[in-house]
Amino acid sequence: MTTLSSQDRRAYQANIWKSYLLHFLVHFQLWWGIWVLYLRDMRGFSLTQITVLEAIFWGTAVLAEVPTGAVADRLGRKASLALGVGCTAVAVLIFGLATSYEVVLVSYVAWAIGIAFFSGADQALLFESLKALGREDEYQQAAGRFGAIFAFGALAGGLAGAPIAAATDLSIPVLLSAAIVAPGLIVALSLREPALPKGEARLAYSDLLRESARTAIRLPPVRAMLVLSSLVTALTFAPTVFMQPFLADHGVEVGVMGFVLTPARVMAIIGALVAYRVTARLGTGGAFMAAPLLMGAGYLLLGAWDTVFAFAAFPLIHFTNSLLMPPATDYLNRRIPNNQRATVLSLRTMLVSVWAAVLMPVLGATADLASLRAVFWIAAGVTLVALPLALGLWRHADRREGEEATPAT
Numbered sequence: 001m002t003t004l005s006s007q008d009r010r011a012y013q014a015n016i017w018k019s020y021l022l023h024f025l026v027h028f029q030l031w032w033g034i035w036v037l038y039l040r041d042m043r044g045f046s047l048t049q050i051t052v053l054e055a056i057f058w059g060t061a062v063l064a065e066v067p068t069g070a071v072a073d074r075l076g077r078k079a080s081l082a083l084g085v086g087c088t089a090v091a092v093l094i095f096g097l098a099t100s101y102e103v104v105l106v107s108y109v110a111w112a113i114g115i116a117f118f119s120g121a122d123q124a125l126l127f128e129s130l131k132a133l134g135r136e137d138e139y140q141q142a143a144g145r146f147g148a149i150f151a152f153g154a155l156a157g158g159l160a161g162a163p164i165a166a167a168t169d170l171s172i173p174v175l176l177s178a179a180i181v182a183p184g185l186i187v188a189l190s191l192r193e194p195a196l197p198k199g200e201a202r203l204a205y206s207d208l209l210r211e212s213a214r215t216a217i218r219l220p221p222v223r224a225m226l227v228l229s230s231l232v233t234a235l236t237f238a239p240t241v242f243m244q245p246f247l248a249d250h251g252v253e254v255g256v257m258g259f260v261l262t263p264a265r266v267m268a269i270i271g272a273l274v275a276y277r278v279t280a281r282l283g284t285g286g287a288f289m290a291a292p293l294l295m296g297a298g299y300l301l302l303g304a305w306d307t308v309f310a311f312a313a314f315p316l317i318h319f320t321n322s323l324l325m326p327p328a329t330d331y332l333n334r335r336i337p338n339n340q341r342a343t344v345l346s347l348r349t350m351l352v353s354v355w356a357a358v359l360m361p362v363l364g365a366t367a368d369l370a371s372l373r374a375v376f377w378i379a380a381g382v383t384l385v386a387l388p389l390a391l392g393l394w395r396h397a398d399r400r401e402g403e404e405a406t407p408a409t
Contacts, residue, residue, distance in 0.1 A: 004132065011192035015129040016142065018187055019122060022081065023146055025184035026088060026118065027153030030161030030173035031096075033258040036244040038170040039104070047245065049101065051364025053108050054241060058360065060112035061353035065119070069346025072121035077128075080121035082188040087114030089181040096174030112353075120346035122146070127333045128194035139333060140276035143326035147272030151322060155265030158258035166255030221401045222335050224394035226348050229328035231390050232291050234355035236321035238363060239299070239379045243314055246372055250308035260311070267315035271322030279327040285395055287327055292387035294320045299380035303373050 004012070031038065039045045039053075072080035091111035098104040123143065130136050161173035243264070244257065252260050279287050298313035329345065336344045359382070363375045 008192070009133065012129040012132045012194065015125060015191055015194070018191055019126050019129075020145060020149055022085070022184050022187045023122065023149045024153050025187065026085065026181055027150045027157075028180055029092070029153065029157045029177040030164060030180070031092075031157070031177050032154045033158030033162040033261055034165045034170055034173060034244070034254060036241060037248060037254060037257075038165075038174065040245070042170040043099070043101075043104065045101065045104075047242075047367045048361070048364045051241060051360040051367075053105060054360040054364075055357045056105060057108045057112045058353040058357035060109050061116050062350050062357060064113045064116035065346040065350035065353060068113070068116040069120040069344070071117070072124060072346075073340060076193045077121040077125035078188060078191045078193050080117050081125070081191065082185055084114050084116070084118030084121070085181060085184040085188050087111070087117060089178050089185070090114075092174065092181060093178035096171050096178060116346070116349070119349045123329055123333070123345055125191065125194065129192075132194050140279060140326045140330045143329050144272040144275045147275070147322045147325055148269040151265045151268030151272060151318070155262055155269070158261050158265065160258070162258035163255055166253070170254075219335060220397035221394065222332060222344070224390070224397040225328060225331050226344075226351055228288065228387075228390040228394045229324065229332075230348050230351035231355060231386055232288075232295070232321055232324055232328075233352045234359065235295060235379065235383050235387070236317055237352075238356050238359040239317075239375060240314075241360070242363070242367060242372055242375055243311075245367070246302075247308065247311065249372065250311075252308065263312070263315040264318045267319035268322040271319040272326065275323050275326040278323060284327045284331055285398065287324060288391055288394070291320055291324060292384055292391070295387070296380055296384040299376045299383055302376035303380055306373060 036050060039050050040047065045053075068080060068084075071083070087110055091107045091114055094107035094110065095104060098107055123146070126142055126146070127136065127139050130139055130142060157177070161177075164173050164176070243261065247257060247260055248254075275287075282289075295317050298317040301313040302310050304310075328348075332345060332348065363378060366374050366378060
C-alpha cells in the first residue's frame, strides 16, 4: 500500500464522516410519511397514475444509471455526487410546486437523474477512502451505517413531516425538503477524490462503459450478485408505495402517519447495523437464504390478514433488505477494478430500476382494479419464485469461482 501523507490521511478520514453527513442530508426528507397521500389526495392522482410515475422514474434511472456511473469513474466521485445533490434539490422543489401531472413527471425525471448521479459514486468513494487508509475490511460496517443513516433519515423525516403536513398542507413538507438537500452540495464539493492505485488510469468514457459491461459479463459471481441483490431491493421498495394507502384505508390519520411508519424504519436501521455481524456468523450465502423466507412470509401476511395489525410485516421486510445490502456491496466491491467501480455498482441500481419499472404499473393497476390485498399476494408470489432462483444461480457461480481459484491436487 502506498504511504499516505498526513494531509491525505486526514482528508480520506474526513471523507468517511462527510459521506455519512451527505447521505443524511439527501435522505432526511420530510415527505417520506406523506408523499403518496400528497399525490393522491392533494393532486388528485389515482394509484395507477402514481405507479406509472414511479415506473417512469425507474425507467429513467435504467437509462441514467450506467452513464452517470461512468461519469463518476471518468470525472470523479466528487463531481458525480455534486451533480446528484444539485439535481435532487431542484427536482424536490419542482415536485412540491407542481400542480399538473406533466410537471410532476418532469420532477420525477430530474429526480431519477439526480439519484443516478449519487448512487454508485457514494459507495465507491467510501470504499476507496477506506482502502486508501488500509481499512477496507471495515467496509461492511461502514456500508451498514450508510443503510442505517438512510433509514434514520426516512424515520426522522417521516416523524417531523407528517405533523407539519397535518398543521399546514401536504405540499409544505416537500418544499422544506428541497432546502434540506441543498447544503449537501457544499459537503460534496469538500470531499477529497481518492487517488487510483499505481498502474490504473481513468478510462475514456466509451472504453469505460465497454469494459464495465465486460467485467459484469465475464465474472459470473458478480453478474449473479447484481441480479440477486437488485431483486431483493426492488421487491422491498416496489410494494412500499402502498404502505401509506394501506394505513389510510385502515383509519390511520395523516398527523400520526410518521409514528406508525417508525417500526419499519427502526428495523431497517437495526438490519443495517447488525449486517456485518450476521454475515460473519452465517456467511453471505447464509444471510441471503433468509430473504425469500422473511420477505415472502411478510407479503403473505399482508395479503391474508385484512387488518392494520398486518402492517407488522413491513418492518420485517425492510429489516431483511437492510441486512443484505452491506454484504452484497462488499462482495461486489472486492471483485471490481477501481477504475470501473462506480459504473459496475450502478449496474445494480439499474437492475433495481428495471424490476421496479416492470412491477410498479402492474401493482398500481391491481390496487385500483382489485384491492391492496391482491397487490401483496402478487408481491408474495414473485418473491417466493424469483428470489430462490436468483439465489441458486449466485451460489452456483460463487462455488465455481472458489473451485477455479483453488489449484487442483
